[in-house]
Amino acid sequence: MTDGTIINPPEDRPSSLWRDAWRRLRRNRLAVAGLVVLAVLVFVAAFGPWLTPYDFLSQNLDARNLPPSLGHPFGTDDLGRDVMSRVIYGARTAFLVAVLVTVVAVLIGVVLGAIAGFYGGRFDKTLMWVTDMTMSVPQLLLVVVINASLKQPISLWMEARYMETMNPLYRNSAIIDFVLVFGSMALISWPPYARLVRAQVLSIRNRPYVTAARALGLTNRIILTRYVMPNAVGPLIVAISAGLGTAMVLESAFSFLGIGVNPPTPSWGNMISDGLRVWTNYPHLLLAPAAVLAVVTVAFNFLGDGLNDALNPKGQK
Amino acid sequence: MNALLDIRGLTIDIDRDSGPARVVDGIDLTVAEGESLGIVGESGCGKSLTMLSLVGLLPNRIRATGGVADFAGKDLLAMSSEELRRLRGSQIGFIFQDPMTSLNPVMRVGAQIAEALVYQSGMAKPAAMERAAELLELVGIPSPRDRLMAYPHELSGGMRQRVMIAIGLAGSPRLLIADEPTTALDVTIQAQIVDLVRDLKDRFGMSVVWITHDLALIAGLADRIAVLYAGTVVEDSPVDVLFERPTHPYTRGLLASLPTLTDKPMSRLPSIAGTPPEPGRRPPGCPFAPRCALVTAVCTTSVPRLAPVAGSAPGHRAACFVTAGEGAS
Amino acid sequence: MTAPLLSIRNLTKEFPVRLGAFGERAATVHALDCLNIDISEGETLSLVGESGCGKSTTGYCVLNIQRPTSGSVIYAGTDIAQLDDDGMRPFRRDLQIVFQDPYSTLNPRMTIGEALAEPILFHGLARKSEIRDRLHQLLADVGLSERFASRYPHELSGGQRQRVAIARALACQPRFIVCDEAISALDVSVQAQILNLLLDLQQKYGLTYLFIAHDLAVVRHISDRVGVMYLGRLAELAPAAALFVQPLHPYTRALLSAVPSTDPRAARTRQRLQGEVPSPLAPPPGCRFHTRCPLARAQCRSDVPPLREVVSGHSVACHAVSSPTATNWEHSPA
Missing domain, CATH: 3.40.50.300 (P-loop containing nucleotide triphosphate hydrolases)
Structure with a gap:
């Protein structure tokens, strides 16, 4: 009987969606291991300069190519620099690049994908065409082409600005490297995010609660930001986790090829590249950065898988 | 058979x-x-x-x-x-x-x-x-x-x-x-x-x-x-007997709450209050007790078993302390 | 008769679709074909x-959630079928909808309180300071305690979700609510609760319902008038009492006969409608029911039967039925 009777909610509240996901994630040992590895790495990257026993640039020509020892846990390189310090500093580079690239790519992807999926029409068609084009060209090739074609004009422009303003900032070639390399990385990384968000939005925009919001007369902007997007974040988080790992590998690959971070700034990629040349004599120079890169990549994959299972539970309650 | x-x-x-x-x-x-x-x-x-x-x-x-x-x-x-x-x-x-x-x-x-x-x-x-x-x-x-x-x-x-x-x-x-x-x-x-x-x-x-x-x-x-x-059989009966003489309060409630082509339009339907219990959150005693209009003290403590309904056709059994007479364990 | 609250005139909806593995064939779903209904204030009209x-589709087109292909929906002197989103916004407060599936009708990331407050604040129907009282009252209206607001x-x-969905529809104090299969997905013992709630709210607020359902017993229980639809057209429109006592259209009779009965003996001796509903991609010419109709004649295959009022308030679209007494039922082979 409904008259007068008021239903009370049950006292014991089931846990929230996020808390449920967190609990499922915690039960996944591989994901937790991945999370721990990444936490350690973030800590090391953040506080690297205060943790490293040596400066990553300080050379000691009397102690070149030393094998791992207590003083130099990962040994030293051909200029007598401490490899562990350089690996730690490389973590900073890797994280900085990965986070910057991913943030930019996700921002572009989310905005474009959401608009395309929600409004459809010509914008959607154009966007899909652009993502198809971008994704069909090999990534490395694309970055190399962008770099090759833009590096010189930008350097010239910066030089000109320097002459005008005498601001030393314009003489800093590291900025060009960063902006160019990582800008082009972001440019090739956003299409998958855009496609993912678009697909999510396409499926969510026809859910009854979205139709109900339209029936309430709410504006498209409110519907998109409060009803559609909050329900699309689950798969996006999984994609971001995987994307961070991919961006790190990509950065290493570019640096390995010599188009990314330039020496003497340490990057795992250029360290591997250097190590590869002498690996028969000094395998530790190759092994240290390669092993760390491998561990980090695997950690991101485990975490991504775990997040996927935790956020999209199927067939279990 | x-x-x-x-x-x-x-x-x-x-x-x-x-x-x-x-x-x-x-x-x-x-x-x-x-x-x-x-x-x-x-x-x-x-x-x-x-x-x-x-x-x-x-x-x-x-x-x-x-x-x-x-x-x-x-x-x-x-x-x-x-x-x-x-x-x-x-x-x-x-x-x-x-x-x-x-x-x-x-x-x-x-x-x-x-x-x-x-x-x-x-x-x-x-x-x-x-x-x-x-x-x-x-x-x-x-x-x-x-x-x-x-x-x-x-x-x-x-x-x-x-x-x-x-x-x-x-x-x-x-x-x-x-x-x-x-x-x-x-x-x-x-x-x-x-x-x-x-x-x-x-x-x-x-x-x-x-x-x-x-x-x-x-x-x-x-x-x-x-x-x-809620995971138990509350009534088991030959089909015509069930519709003529529904015995368990849940069966009665279900039948009464169904609009039919012969009831009085616009009237309030007798409905069963509340919702079925979630698995794992069953009450002690009869699982239907919290929603039952005929609930007695024994219903909230003991679980009724399926027992023959006294005076009804053979093969008609219900699990209820109140309407099926005996059956308490 | 007072002026209708809402007049539906020649409402037609066609969906273009693409068929085939590569979408190479274009086709049209004829969902709604020239529908005419007046809905009076305070009544429950069921389809x-x-x-x-x-x-x-009728429900969605009336609310302009789906834009009709042609035809008009007159509400408060305005043809709302022609309005865009902005033009529609002031009318949204008056015209609301409750959906079928209680599990996907609420935004999972919003609390019940947020979901209910959103339309009130958006339309400026209450100040922030008053919102708590308003929520309390809304929840009480649908039989839920205030404590649900934070859930x-x-x-x-x-x-409970369906009660919240009803409260959300009520939030803007509407005059007209479309109930789109609003109880079909609920458990049997809960259906009666929600039906009672809908009846109570109608009495309390003088609501007008367009009740869309497939369960005839439910429809008979809560409707003033019932429209029976077949393949996008009205087959019969009549007061509920008349329709269930004296169904005139052969399709209505078949539908009624298919309703399961709780009398086991009656249930085994019913007449059966053969065949299935033809595809709305290629509806049959003439009367769309003629492919399954026991009375079908040559005329039914070529001419569309108009919806004619054969008794006061009781209209039927069938060539074989000209008045409640002069039907050719008796001569039918079926």
């Missing part, structure tokens, strides 16, 4: 993160040879899981944890998955709720029926196709030979459900289990399917278990009805 | 029919 299927004390648990939660809590059911049993209950009452457990098709993390299910002299719950696989289709046929997702969308329907035959009875492919056409004709599909080559999406919902029934019948089973086979269908098609299954049952003398939430739907189909609530 | 009959949809049962 001989019992073809005899379930005693069946319990089924869901493995939850927080520990096992009981969904089916000691169900007793029998199906005689040639009998049709209707199992009625609301979502979450365990009606589908009970039947799925018999043929080893329970979903992940859900397990039968106790009881026996005697089918033609063998305990189904103790069988290996290989034995069960052989039993499915040949001895026990299954029809599911959603004919769209239960059929393989990329396989022609003829091939799907024939496959069942080839695997079950080792029939040769051409003979199996021949038999598939016969089966389609049997379930009332016009021009069956042409339909053999159709893909599921080319058929309407009612036709797909007929194909499912043909697959269910392929091995000439002794028991056909239909799990809400008409829920997704329109009223007029629903009625056709109910009629079809009744005719087939009469022709082949199979036993039928029909799971549904719609009491009225199986009134015309079942010989006997078992009403399930 | 019944099988899937594909266009009853839900998320996944903490609620199906029936």
Whole structure:
């Protein structure tokens, strides 16, 4: 009987969606291991300069190519620099690049994908065409082409600005490297995010609660930001986790090829590249950065898988 | 009558993160040879899981944890998955709720029926196709030979459900289990399917278990009805007796709350307050006690057992301290 | 007769679709074909029919959630079928909808309180300071305690969610609510609760319902008038009492006969409608029911039967029925 009777909610509240996901994630040992590895790495990257026993640039020509020892846990390189310090500093580079690239790519992807999926029409068609084009060209090739074609004009422009303003900032070639390399990385990384968000939005925009919001007369902007997007974040988080790992590998690959971070700034990629040349004599120079890169990549994959299972539970309650 | 299927004390648990939660809590059911049993209950009452457990098709993390299910002299719950696989289709046929997702969308329907035959009875492919056409004709599909080559999406919902029934019948089973086979269908098609299954049952003398939430739907189909609530059988009765003399307060409430073509329009329907308990959150005592209008002190402490309803027809049993007289343990 | 609250005139909806594995064939779903209905203030008009009959499409087109292909919906002197989103906004407060599936009708990331407050604040119907009282009252109206306001949809049962969906529809104090199969997905014992609630609210607020359903017993219980739809057209429109006592259209008779009865003996002796609903991609010419009709004659295959009022308030679209007494039922072979 409904008259007068008021239903009370049950006292014991089931846990929230996020808390449920967190609990499922915690039960996944591989994901937790991945999370721990990444936490350690973030800590090391953040506080690297205060943790490293040596400066990553300080050379000691009397102690070149030393094998791992207590003083130099990962040994030293051909200029007598401490490899562990350089690996730690490389973590900073890797994280900085990965986070910057991913943030930019996700921002572009989310905005474009959401608009395309929600409004459809010509914008959607154009966007899909652009993502198809971008994704069909090999990534490395694309970055190399962008770099090759833009590096010189930008350097010239910066030089000109320097002459005008005498601001030393314009003489800093590291900025060009960063902006160019990582800008082009972001440019090739956003299409998958855009496609993912678009697909999510396409499926969510026809859910009854979205139709109900339209029936309430709410504006498209409110519907998109409060009803559609909050329900699309689950798969996006999984994609971001995987994307961070991919961006790190990509950065290493570019640096390995010599188009990314330039020496003497340490990057795992250029360290591997250097190590590869002498690996028969000094395998530790190759092994240290390669092993760390491998561990980090695997950690991101485990975490991504775990997040996927935790956020999209199927067939279990 | 001989019992073809005899379930005693069946319990089924869901493995939850927080520990096992009981969904089916000691169900007793029998199906005689040639009998049709209707199992009625609301979502979450365990009606589908009970039947799925018999043929080893329970979903992940859900397990039968106790009881026996005697089918033609063998305990189904103790069988290996290989034995069960052989039993499915040949001895026990299954029809599911959603004919769209239960059929393989990329396989022609003829091939799907024939496959069942080839695997079950080792029939040769051409003979199996021949038999598939016969089966389609049997379930009332016009021009069956042409339909053999159709893909599921080319058929309407009612036709797909007929194909499912043909697959269910392929091995000439002794028991056909239909799990809400008409829920997704329109009223007029629903009625056709109910009629079809009744005719087939009469022709082949199979036993039928029909799971549904719609009491009225199986009134015309079942010989006997078992009403399930929160994982237990609360009433089990011959069909005409159940509608004439519903005994358990839940059955009475269900029947009263159904609008019919003869009640007084615009009147308030007598409704059962509240909602069924979640698995794992069952109250002690009678599971229906918190929603029951006739609740007494004993109902909240002890669990009533199925007992004969005094003064009613033989075979009419209910699990209630108040309306079924005795039965307290 | 007072002026209708809402007039539906020649409402037509066609969906273009693409068929074939590569979408190479264009086709049109004829969902709704020239529908005419007046809905009076305070009444419950039900639309019944099988899937594909266009009853839900009618509900969506009336609210302009789906834009009709042609025709008009006159509300308060305005043809709202022609309005865009901005033009529609002031009317949204008056015209609301409750959906079928209680599990997907609420935004899982919003609490019940947020979901209910959103339309009130958006339309400026209450100040922030008053919102608490308003929520309390809304929840009380649908039989829920105030404490639900801080809960998320996944903490609620199906029936409770449907109560919240009704409260959300009530939030803007509407005059007209479309109930699109609003109780079909609920458990039997909960259906009666929600039906009672809808009846109570109608009495309390003088609401007008367009009730879309396939369950004839439910429809008979709560409707003043019933429209029976078949493949996008009205087959019969009559007061509920008349329709169920004296159904005139052969399709209505068949539908009624298919309703399961709780009398086991009656249930085994019914007449059956053969065949299935033809595809709305290629509806039959003439009377769309003629492919399944026991009375079909040559005329039915070529001419569309108009909806004629044969008794006061009771209209039927059938060549075989000219008045409640002069039908050719008796001569039919069926």
